[in-house]
Amino acid sequence: MTTEFALLHARGAARRGRLLTAHGAIDTPAFMPVGTAATVKAMLPESVAVTGAQIVLGNTYHLMLRPGADRIERLGGLHRFMNWSGPILTDSGGFQVMSLAKLRQIDENGVDFQSHIDGSRQRLTSESSIEIQRQLGADISMSFDECTPFPATHAEAAASMRLSMRWAERGKRAFAARPGHGLFGIVQGSVYEDLRLESARTLTDIGFDGYAIGGLAVGEGQAAMFRVLDSTVPALPADRPRYLMGVGRPADIVGAVLRGIDLFDCVMPTRAGRTAQAFTWRGELNLRNARHRDDPRPLSESCACPACSSYSRAYLHHLIRSDEILGAMLLTWHNLHFYQDVMRGLRGAIEAGTLDDWSVSFGEQQAKGDIDPL
Numbered sequence: 001m002t003t004e005f006a007l008l009h010a011r012g013a014a015r016r017g018r019l020l021t022a023h024g025a026i027d028t029p030a031f032m033p034v035g036t037a038a039t040v041k042a043m044l045p046e047s048v049a050v051t052g053a054q055i056v057l058g059n060t061y062h063l064m065l066r067p068g069a070d071r072i073e074r075l076g077g078l079h080r081f082m083n084w085s086g087p088i089l090t091d092s093g094g095f096q097v098m099s100l101a102k103l104r105q106i107d108e109n110g111v112d113f114q115s116h117i118d119g120s121r122q123r124l125t126s127e128s129s130i131e132i133q134r135q136l137g138a139d140i141s142m143s144f145d146e147c148t149p150f151p152a153t154h155a156e157a158a159a160s161m162r163l164s165m166r167w168a169e170r171g172k173r174a175f176a177a178r179p180g181h182g183l184f185g186i187v188q189g190s191v192y193e194d195l196r197l198e199s200a201r202t203l204t205d206i207g208f209d210g211y212a213i214g215g216l217a218v219g220e221g222q223a224a225m226f227r228v229l230d231s232t233v234p235a236l237p238a239d240r241p242r243y244l245m246g247v248g249r250p251a252d253i254v255g256a257v258l259r260g261i262d263l264f265d266c267v268m269p270t271r272a273g274r275t276a277q278a279f280t281w282r283g284e285l286n287l288r289n290a291r292h293r294d295d296p297r298p299l300s301e302s303c304a305c306p307a308c309s310s311y312s313r314a315y316l317h318h319l320i321r322s323d324e325i326l327g328a329m330l331l332t333w334h335n336l337h338f339y340q341d342v343m344r345g346l347r348g349a350i351e352a353g354t355l356d357d358w359s360v361s362f363g364e365q366q367a368k369g370d371i372d373p374l
Helices: 045-050 060-065 069-074 078-082 094-099 126-136 154-174 193-206 222-235 250-258 268-274 306-310 313-321 325-352 355-368
Strands: 004-011 014-021 024-028 030-032 056-059 088-091 102-106 110-114 121-125 140-142 182-187 210-213 242-244 263-265 277-280 283-286
Touching: 004 325, 014 325, 024 030, 030 325, 056 060, 060 069, 060 088, 060 094, 060 121, 060 126, 069 126, 078 088, 088 094, 088 126, 121 126, 126 140, 126 154, 154 182, 154 193, 182 193, 193 210, 193 222, 210 222, 222 250, 250 325, 250 355, 268 277, 268 325, 277 325, 283 355, 306 325, 313 325, 325 355
Parallel strands: 030 263, 056 088, 088 140, 140 182, 182 210, 210 242, 242 263
Antiparallel strands: 004 014, 014 024, 102 110, 110 121, 277 283
């Protein structure tokens, strides 16, 4: 076997499932904290696990440049290197090549680029991306693709998508199937329904262990993203997990689950934690604001994370205004815990058949905001 996916419950398009990998099971729908450079920023691996996260994400581009895939392999693989015993998904590096690397040259076989770290010349192909992910020991590897810029004309999006499909086919041939390890293909096509459907059909014909939808949350807006999901998700195999890459805000996740998405990742909860932002059931809070200076309440009464159970908003405000590292650590822990609480709520609502009511209540609470007086 490679990875295995079991569909346990379905309510409309929403699904409750379980994905089995070499390093354990993932209950879906699931959110993956981003550990780009072999660490979830401001968190110990044990702390990430305490939030309820069962899988984290690493990145081919960053790890190939520093510390290097060969070194990680010699040191026992990414799990041992970063002290994470659960499943790991590695992004292929395609997005980072387009967004971070310098002096890119794309050809039929791959991309030549200059490292953003030291200026060294590098090359990634569909085959080398798969090999690096094997060296890292990823439970789930991603096909190498070109993340189509937004906006793009139909012709530009078509050419980009079809190049990614040719790379996907080559990557599939290069992938060495082994127990508990899977390869996902990535649907591209920008906001064009016909291109998304062509991409989905092509990937399905090639055959993957799961299917990701890439190239969204790049400026198209929530309504356009949901339109793409409405047309694309039904074209993907029902017996394979579906992964929406780089999304996003809690409302985006809830809307995508309603449309049949199983897996998510985003830097938002950790990045927000480092910039004084907290996600709560009553919307977002900026702990820099003076209104929190004398507030003895926790961020959220219903949250069990250390930031909420042991500290006041006033103390968190003090840490942030004093540029203390502990402030970023506590807010990051809270945000990751909140995201996992949202996923637990979604899974429970799907199982209980109350997802529609749950999602309406969630939206109402988010819209209400943090308006209670002291």
